[in-house]
Amino acid sequence: MFYTERLCLRGLQQGDTENIIAMETDPRVTPNIFLKYWRPAKPDFGEEIKKRWDNSIWSAVVVTRESNEFVGVLGLGSPPDTPNRNALLAICVAPEQWNKGYGAEMLRFLLKHAFLELGMHKVWLQVHAENASAVALYKKWWVQNYLSGTEV
Numbered sequence: 001m002f003y004t005e006r007l008c009l010r011g012l013q014q015g016d017t018e019n020i021i022a023m024e025t026d027p028r029v030t031p032n033i034f035l036k037y038w039r040p041a042k043p044d045f046g047e048e049i050k051k052r053w054d055n056s057i058w059s060a061v062v063v064t065r066e067s068n069e070f071v072g073v074l075g076l077g078s079p080p081d082t083p084n085r086n087a088l089l090a091i092c093v094a095p096e097q098w099n100k101g102y103g104a105e106m107l108r109f110l111l112k113h114a115f116l117e118l119g120m121h122k123v124w125l126q127v128h129a130e131n132a133s134a135v136a137l138y139k140k141w142w143v144q145n146y147l148s149g150t151e152v
Contacts, residue, residue, distance in 0.1 A: 002060065002113070004105050007071060009060035012053055016061045017046045019070040023094045024049075032131040033092060052077075057087050058118060062106060071097045074106045076114055076123070085121040087114060091134075103137050 002009040023029055025045070053059050059075030072094050076087035091106050114120040127134045 002109065003065060004109050006065055007102065007105055007109075008063050008065050008068070009074070009106075009109065010063070012050070012059075012061055016070075017049055019094070020049050020061075020073060021045050023070075023072060023092060026095055028095045029092065032128055032134065058113070062102070069097075070094060071102050072106070074110050076110070076118070076120070085119065087118075087120050087123050089114070089123050089125040098133065103134070104141070107137065107141055 001011075024033065053075075055077070057076040057078050059073065061073055062071040063069060064071060072092045074089075074091045077090060078087055089107075089110060091103060091110065093103050093106070111123060114123045125138065127138060129135065
């Protein structure tokens with residue numbers, strides 16, 4: 001397990017798949033991660049999540065330290081056409097946890113972990129322009145950390 005100021009990042013446990021399915025099929029979330037219209041979960045969606053989890057470089061379920069409440073998931077993936085030591089960053093926060101600063105806390109942890117612990121050379125992301133809160137988070141991080149020359 002890993003800890004940030006307010007969060008615990010841990011492996012997939014019993015019951016997490018249901019939380020992930022509920023989050024990823026929420027009509028407020030689906031367009032931001034799949035660039036498709038909302039759709040109900042397919043019967044095998046849990047298996048799809050487990051397969052995605054197994055094929056990632058590194059993944060974690062995120063819960064609050066204080067109450068063990070589900071916050072979301074984050075991870076690093078490696079699409080087949082990318083060179084070694086490059087990773088695709090992914091963060092998804094449950095709508096009930098939006099606007100609490102958890103996304104920023106998750107981003108800080110994941111970037112530090114990717115570069116300092118996992119030895120990544122490059123971390124990149126894809127974000128849909130319509131996902132205004134994610135775009136604002138990434139822009140804010142970019143200005144505060146990269147452009148200012150401070151460490152992650």
